[in-house]
Amino acid sequence: MELDLLLKGFGVVFQPSCFGLILLGTVSGVLIGALPGLTATMGVALLIPFTFGLPVHQGVGMLLGIFCGAIYGGSISAILIRTPGTPAAAATVLDGYPLNQKGEAGRALSMSIFASFVGGFSGALIMTFASPQISRVALQFSAPEYFGLAIFGLSIIISISGNSIVKGIIAGFFGMLISTIGLDPMAGYPRFTFGFMDLFEGPAFIPTLIGLFALSEVFKGVEVLYKQEAVKAVKQQLLPSWTDIRKAWLTIVKSTFIGTFIGAVPGAGSDISAFVAYGEAKRSSKHPETFGKGEITGVAAAEAANNACTGGAMIPMLSLGVPGDAVTAVLLGALVIQGLQPGPLLFKDHIDMVYSIFAGMMTANLLMFLVGIFGIRFFVRIISIERSLLIPIIFLLSIVGAYSMRNSLFDVGLAVVFGIIGYFMQRYDFPASPILLSLILGPLAESSLRRALIVSHGDFTILFTRPISLALILLAIASLITATIMQLKLEKRMLAENAQQPRSGS
Amino acid sequence: MKKPDIFAGILGLLIAVYVIYSAYHFPEDKVLLLGPSFFPTCLAGGLGIFSLLLLAGALRGKSRPCTDPFNIKDPGVHRAIISLLAVILYCVLLNSLGFIITSAVYLFGLMYLLQRRDYLKMAAVSVAVTLLIYGIFNRLLDISLPAGFLG
Amino acid sequence: MKKTFALLLICLFVIVVAGCGGQAEKFPTKPVTLVVPWAAGGGTDAIARGLGKAAEKPLGQTITVNNVTGGGGAVGHGAGLNAKNDGYTVTMITFELLSLPPQKLIPFTYKDYDLLMRLNTDPAALTVKADSPFKTVKDFVEYAKTNPGKVNVGNSGPASVWHLAAGLLEEKAGIKLNHVPFNGAAPAVTDLVGGHIQAVTVSPAEVQSQVKAGQLKMLAIMSDKRDPNFPDVPTFKEAGYDITFATWRGLAVPKNTPENVKKVLADAFKQGYDSPEFQEFAKKASLGLAYASAADFKTFLDKTAADTEAVMKKLNLAK
Numbered sequence: 001m002e003l004d005l006l007l008k009g010f011g012v013v014f015q016p017s018c019f020g021l022i023l024l025g026t027v028s029g030v031l032i033g034a035l036p037g038l039t040a041t042m043g044v045a046l047l048i049p050f051t052f053g054l055p056v057h058q059g060v061g062m063l064l065g066i067f068c069g070a071i072y073g074g075s076i077s078a079i080l081i082r083t084p085g086t087p088a089a090a091a092t093v094l095d096g097y098p099l100n101q102k103g104e105a106g107r108a109l110s111m112s113i114f115a116s117f118v119g120g121f122s123g124a125l126i127m128t129f130a131s132p133q134i135s136r137v138a139l140q141f142s143a144p145e146y147f148g149l150a151i152f153g154l155s156i157i158i159s160i161s162g163n164s165i166v167k168g169i170i171a172g173f174f175g176m177l178i179s180t181i182g183l184d185p186m187a188g189y190p191r192f193t194f195g196f197m198d199l200f201e202g203p204a205f206i207p208t209l210i211g212l213f214a215l216s217e218v219f220k221g222v223e224v225l226y227k228q229e230a231v232k233a234v235k236q237q238l239l240p241s242w243t244d245i246r247k248a249w250l251t252i253v254k255s256t257f258i259g260t261f262i263g264a265v266p267g268a269g270s271d272i273s274a275f276v277a278y279g280e281a282k283r284s285s286k287h288p289e290t291f292g293k294g295e296i297t298g299v300a301a302a303e304a305a306n307n308a309c310t311g312g313a314m315i316p317m318l319s320l321g322v323p324g325d326a327v328t329a330v331l332l333g334a335l336v337i338q339g340l341q342p343g344p345l346l347f348k349d350h351i352d353m354v355y356s357i358f359a360g361m362m363t364a365n366l367l368m369f370l371v372g373i374f375g376i377r378f379f380v381r382i383i384s385i386e387r388s389l390l391i392p393i394i395f396l397l398s399i400v401g402a403y404s405m406r407n408s409l410f411d412v413g414l415a416v417v418f419g420i421i422g423y424f425m426q427r428y429d430f431p432a433s434p435i436l437l438s439l440i441l442g443p444l445a446e447s448s449l450r451r452a453l454i455v456s457h458g459d460f461t462i463l464f465t466r467p468i469s470l471a472l473i474l475l476a477i478a479s480l481i482t483a484t485i486m487q488l489k490l491e492k493r494m495l496a497e498n499a500q501q502p503r504s505g506s
Numbered sequence: 507m508k509k510p511d512i513f514a515g516i517l518g519l520l521i522a523v524y525v526i527y528s529a530y531h532f533p534e535d536k537v538l539l540l541g542p543s544f545f546p547t548c549l550a551g552g553l554g555i556f557s558l559l560l561l562a563g564a565l566r567g568k569s570r571p572c573t574d575p576f577n578i579k580d581p582g583v584h585r586a587i588i589s590l591l592a593v594i595l596y597c598v599l600l601n602s603l604g605f606i607i608t609s610a611v612y613l614f615g616l617m618y619l620l621q622r623r624d625y626l627k628m629a630a631v632s633v634a635v636t637l638l639i640y641g642i643f644n645r646l647l648d649i650s651l652p653a654g655f656l657g
Numbered sequence: 658m659k660k661t662f663a664l665l666l667i668c669l670f671v672i673v674v675a676g677c678g679g680q681a682e683k684f685p686t687k688p689v690t691l692v693v694p695w696a697a698g699g700g701t702d703a704i705a706r707g708l709g710k711a712a713e714k715p716l717g718q719t720i721t722v723n724n725v726t727g728g729g730g731a732v733g734h735g736a737g738l739n740a741k742n743d744g745y746t747v748t749m750i751t752f753e754l755l756s757l758p759p760q761k762l763i764p765f766t767y768k769d770y771d772l773l774m775r776l777n778t779d780p781a782a783l784t785v786k787a788d789s790p791f792k793t794v795k796d797f798v799e800y801a802k803t804n805p806g807k808v809n810v811g812n813s814g815p816a817s818v819w820h821l822a823a824g825l826l827e828e829k830a831g832i833k834l835n836h837v838p839f840n841g842a843a844p845a846v847t848d849l850v851g852g853h854i855q856a857v858t859v860s861p862a863e864v865q866s867q868v869k870a871g872q873l874k875m876l877a878i879m880s881d882k883r884d885p886n887f888p889d890v891p892t893f894k895e896a897g898y899d900i901t902f903a904t905w906r907g908l909a910v911p912k913n914t915p916e917n918v919k920k921v922l923a924d925a926f927k928q929g930y931d932s933p934e935f936q937e938f939a940k941k942a943s944l945g946l947a948y949a950s951a952a953d954f955k956t957f958l959d960k961t962a963a964d965t966e967a968v969m970k971k972l973n974l975a976k
Contacts, residue, residue, distance in 0.1 A: 343866025
């Protein structure tokens with residue numbers, strides 16, 4: 001029965017017009033994702049008006065293509081120019097850019113597309129065959145569980161601290177303080193806004209990110225004038241090497257499940273899933289110290305999870321009528337305008353449509369894979385541009401990216417401020433990644449904790465009496481302890497190495 | 507890396523004190539149990555403690571050696587400072603002069619700072635890249651960048 | 658005498674010139690921008706784009722939608738207010754224009770705009786789980802009366818329209834509820850489906866798929882007449898509580914925009930509003946269309962603003 005419907009769905013999707021539109025959507029999605037400041041959400045929102053005139057399955061197919069393409073596309077700029085094209089790719093920067101610096105951009109890109117495809121396609125499969133079951137579990141998630149999830153995600157701050165645990169934690173606290181800027185999520189009171197209306201919703205995420213990572217890198221580039229001109233010979237490869245695949249496959253599988261599930265939980269999206277999967281990959285790795293320094297499994301974890309999240313986020317949208325993340329919220333609107341009301345009734349009244357969405361999702365992922373491997377050879381050319389030309393281009397893309405999020409000059413200023421902060425942080429060995437993580441998870445932690453306490457009328461035990469939230473909190477504590485021990489060992493070893501051969505300042 | 511660590515530690519403490527002080531003045535909400543000040547105060551406390559740790563470590567000489575000292579006489583540092591200041595100017599002028607002019611000029615300057623001296627190519631690339639990005643965002647994506655007096 | 662005559666002549670001249678200037682100037686001669694204070698892809702954005710497209714033909718110019726977001730609507734409303742009053746910038750104003758001023762978050766109110774028209778209103782509805790013991794509003798109110806502060810009611814954010822709807826219900830029914838703010842209506846609805854809270858006070862459109870699927874149950878809606886999509890759901894008035902409350906969206910221009918310009922805009926947007934394509938679009942998106950002329954819109958806002966401020970004081974949200 002299910003397979004029958006699915007085959008029919010594929011029949012619809014493979015009609016030339018529909019297939020062509022999905023391809024068009026996927027290509028534009030990859031490009032939109034790769035451009036800093038244009039997120040998957042914006043891409044889908046901007047193109048919805050074009051789908052009004054199309055038949056439902058074609059219009060929706062195109063939007064699905066944009067969705068999947070953009071989530072993958074973000075990793076391209078994350079790896080190549082240290083700017084995550086979308087928030088979903090924030091975790092990809094952590095290991096993708098170091099790999100690029102080592103001259104292994106091709107390796108990182110091929111792993112990114114491979115992991116994205118496996119994650120995305122499996123996410124779509126899980127969505128096809130397990131939607132009702134997963135949405136039932138997702139409904140168990142309420143404020144205490146979100147708090148547990150946020151705490152678990154935050155517990156990896158220590159392990160991404162770089163050289164100094166103290167500095168990493170300082171950066172984490174600093175980042176979370178930044179995330180409290182704006183209207184308080186529970187009482188609506190303006191905190192630390194210094195009278196700027198533009199700060200009511202907090203410092204916008206993308207401009208902050210662009211400042212901390214891309215602009216800071218521009219300033220550093222101007223200072224250091226990398227002696228070696230652009231990496232000339234980037235080893236081009238379409239697929240990751242067998243060794244890399246063998247090394248990462250377990251992580252990819254695990255991250256796919258993490259991503260799909262977190263996607264299915266309304267209120268947590270692909271950015272969070274990527275970080276949680278990254279943290280889990282690092283926690284369970286035999287060589288956690290290589291993470292953050294160009295570890296291929298780090299890229300695999302982040303990309304598998306954020307793409308799996310696309311399928312996951314569709315689950316509650318279709319089966320409950322509640323979007324799993326920001327993009328599916330926009331997609332939901334598009335479906336409603338097309339006259340389809342997602343929710344339990346959709347499966348009853350329009351089951352054929354549901355299965356053509358499933359088929360469209362798988363097709364979009366397949367096409368994304370092809371577009372990705374075909375595109376790698378063009379993408380890597382970016383870094384073979386001379387640095388003295390590349391850096392100004394990165395600068396301009398950063399400025400435009402910061403601006404276009406909200407059409408706001410204020411956000412450009414914000415990106416510049418964070419660029420300056422990021423530059424000095426980098427100079428003095430303060431890692432920027434904990435800030436990133438705190439900005440994503442801090443607000444979730446605060447609002448879910450306070451919401452949990454409102455619901456429980458002030459009873460803290462609500463956090464520890466619900467099985468899922470208790471499990472997540474215990475997991476967070478375990479990860480915190482092991483990470484601290486490991487990180488301290490690492491620091492001791494580095495200190496010893498430093499003592500043996502003191503590095504001279506340049 | 508002693509001096510920067512001391513500086514960062516003090517800065518962290520100052521931020522923590524500022525946050526705790528201003529959070530103290532937030533209205534407390536009886537209905538919500540944890541008011542708007544709860545989280546910032548906790549976080550600032552954490553920031554303060556770890557800033558103290560950093561400071562203590564630096565004062566006891568346990569800081570790791572600096573890999574890249576901030577030497578004010580270093581031409582690289584000069585360049586970075588110039589680009590930092592110029593970017594602030596860029597932001598100020600962006601609205602009045604418009605995206606195209608400001609960006610093209612800044613890009614040219616940035617290339618100069620990056621030690622390029624082939625002026626013709628530099629000018630061509632600055633203008634071309636600016637126009638290309640302007641075109642993509644303005645025309646294709648319908649995101650209107652500040653046009654300045656040209657608009 | 659001569660002087661007076663000369664003065665009169667000059668006055669006449671000035672009036673004629675000014676009058677001519679006002680009338681001779683054709684409007685519009687270039688594209689009109691429609692400022693939307695909310696992000697692309699949301700409900701307000703959808704109306705703006707739908708209406709903008711429909712009004713282009715009668716206006717004879719293109720209408721570009723510009724999403725100026727941030728500050729819970731404050732930034733976009735401010736941008737629209739501070740634009741030049743030449744009619745080339747029209748703002749889609751929304752309910753938040755009434756709830757932000759009492760919180761002292763913005764220094765302006767709806768009175769600082771010239772209103773063009775109201776486009777839609779969406780009432781609040783009290784919705785509970787399908788298997789909830791509450792069968793009617795009366796059950797709900799009576800339970801809340803004997804258990805003050807025990808019933809968890811989800812809303813779409815602090816000081817959001819649906820938070821105030823719940824506040825109004827508290828006040829008019831003389832009960833005490835426990836308000837749980839969420840980041841938007843959808844997460845609140847999910848928590849209700851999952852059984853983590855007992856009720857929500859969001860619009861019928863936001864719960865309709867769950868209601869139709871039999872997961873949730875709408876007890877009553879806060880409008881004057883029943884929702885055609887849910888003819889069985891009574892209004893609060895029918896249930897014995899005099900509560901009407903709705904979010905709204907409308908169009909406005911900066912203060913002191915020339916009358917003739919306002920007329921051109923109002924006519925064009927009204928024609929766009931009446932066009933079958935927009936009506937069809939609104940029906941699909943289940944928007945509660947509710948046109949009101951500038952004058953009626955003003956009366957409506959005067960009343961709603963007073964209600965809103967009163968409720969916000971009760972909820973401790975106004976300063």
